[in-house]
Amino acid sequence: MDQMTTSATKPLGTFELHAQDGEARRGTLWTDHGPVQTPVFMAVGTKATVKAMTPEELKDCGTQVVLGNTYHLHLRPGEKLIQKMGGLHKFMNWHGPILTDSGGFQVFSLSQLRTMSEEGVEFRSHLDGAKYFISPEKSMEIQMDLGSDVIMAFDECLKYPATDEEIKKSMDLTYRWLLRSKAAMTREKSLLFGIVQGGLSLEHRKYSLDQVTSVDLPGYALGGFSVGEPIELMHELVPKIAPLMPKHKPRYLMGVGTPLDLILAIDGGIDMFDCVMPTRVARNGTLYTWAGKVSIKRNEYREDSSPLDPECDCYTCRTYSKSYLRHLFLSGEILGSRLNTIHNLHFYMSLMTRAREAIAEKRWAEFKAFCVSRFMKNKDT
């Protein structure tokens, strides 16, 4: 059911829309490293590894796409080194599609002593204080050197909250940077996605969307969410702006989110997601299950011989008890981080698989209601 019949390889960048149910969409995006079934959740592999996981385990969890971080890889080990080693796919032994961000988000969130100009951003590394300069051209060069399948345009990611004037100025700059990104992105095997900004106002978002979609690109993203705003504002805005995005191009909501966020965004017409959440919270002992979030350190699991999630068929749930997972977590064991990460990623990927099936089978509303009822039990899920 899930793998649509895609008998032949399609031209790079093709986005096939197989089904739509309400605004929710079921599609396939064709990249240089194979097709991606959407809606898709992409696993974040910041420093050329999805933390604690091998590529084989990622595949086993149902991972289709790995996201690499331009900022981190530029600083260490450097894209030129990775290029010499045969590119990011070969370096990290992940032979599925890779999407790289532009570095913009990290430059604005992690680096020190930033100096913005029309040309780009000068900043100091959060690792050692060394000085760097990233411009749209530089971001494209880095992502092309990495050999990324999907390259993100270099944008300004504004802080929250921001004034109308700041937002307007930032959107215009992001647009000019998009034009420069497109001119600089000359690698034929890569797809360039543009990023819609505009904060939390629908009007600003529409303005930015018009600007960004005036440039013909194989995909468009919504940036600037998950930057500290109340989550309800995102839940409200995404279903208003997503349907206005080009119908026959993939729509990517960057840096989002919880299982509930994903379901609500798919309901609004979003196709692609990435987030550190499932992997990061796993290492902190927080696990997503079909019965809500579980903090594995809790005393009630001390002698609990049952699996973490009886509805899950991941390696962790098939093999280990909550009691053992609790013990590993409390002992600070690496295996604990591994087993928790396997479960959370598997949970996210299963959620996407079930979403794809529900849309294809025209029972999206029912599946959405089921997810909302399950995840709303625990507001944070």
Next chain:
Amino acid sequence: MDQMTTSATKPLGTFELHAQDGEARRGTLWTDHGPVQTPVFMAVGTKATVKAMTPEELKDCGTQVVLGNTYHLHLRPGEKLIQKMGGLHKFMNWHGPILTDSGGFQVFSLSQLRTMSEEGVEFRSHLDGAKYFISPEKSMEIQMDLGSDVIMAFDECLKYPATDEEIKKSMDLTYRWLLRSKAAMTREKSLLFGIVQGGLSLEHRKYSLDQVTSVDLPGYALGGFSVGEPIELMHELVPKIAPLMPKHKPRYLMGVGTPLDLILAIDGGIDMFDCVMPTRVARNGTLYTWAGKVSIKRNEYREDSSPLDPECDCYTCRTYSKSYLRHLFLSGEILGSRLNTIHNLHFYMSLMTRAREAIAEKRWAEFKAFCVSRFMKNKDT
């Protein structure tokens, strides 16, 4: 070649001696969780996990036996909890043989405020200062609750250096504790091994050996090495005492050692080993190869696209470059610890496989010379 034809299951505790070449021996020890081919290196799984590894990966590396630490498991999560969860094998999902130490070594090396008496040792936990008491009877009870296949007698592990009088007194106490251990070890599926102490004097070792072997047991160990003495003293003493140990029982050198230590001890007639070395140093970026030790962080590996050890066929060496391993290590990535551990354990297990083959094929001297020449290049290997 390596798996001797063992057509039928033998009675528990049977030790078959298949071949001997010089003092080096090739055997099979029968445990409740299957046969163990010797010489064997046992992977240390202190807290119910071999750090960074799944049981499946341990198998893939050629691991036959996992060692659990009585002291650590007693403190957290507690043997009663593990027993309720179905025993240590089930708790950690390792269904091969498990050997547990007696807790003695850790009581003497890790705990605080020890008070020794004829009865046993009172101490405070290194975790939280809580008061505990371990006696021979308590150690047996813990190990039986864990469901261990090979249980070690509770002994006093003396500090180095110690006076003749201290050594003599300690050996006599260890002997009396052995008698109590044997009386208390009532689990029929477990094998009890006695521990020969006696410091670094051959005379003391002989005295202790006579005491310990006066008790009929399925195996005997040499304890009290790797406690800070110059390594040459161990290299000298082990080949003198090992051949005096019962020929038709397995001989276990506890807590040893480097690849060179293992080869020299096998040459002296030792059958079993355990050591945290391969797993611990792996996490610190030190890797054993057939060309000597490698510190993966070194700058010379920055752009080295070759595998860590071209003579190794482990997952790490088949899949990744030194450049990538260096990057993971410098970035503090969990995957680095994993890939390094896989390699080091695979290296140790391969060394044992090749040793078993060499002994069976009567070319031990040649193999030993080969190993010594390889490992002596770098004294620490």
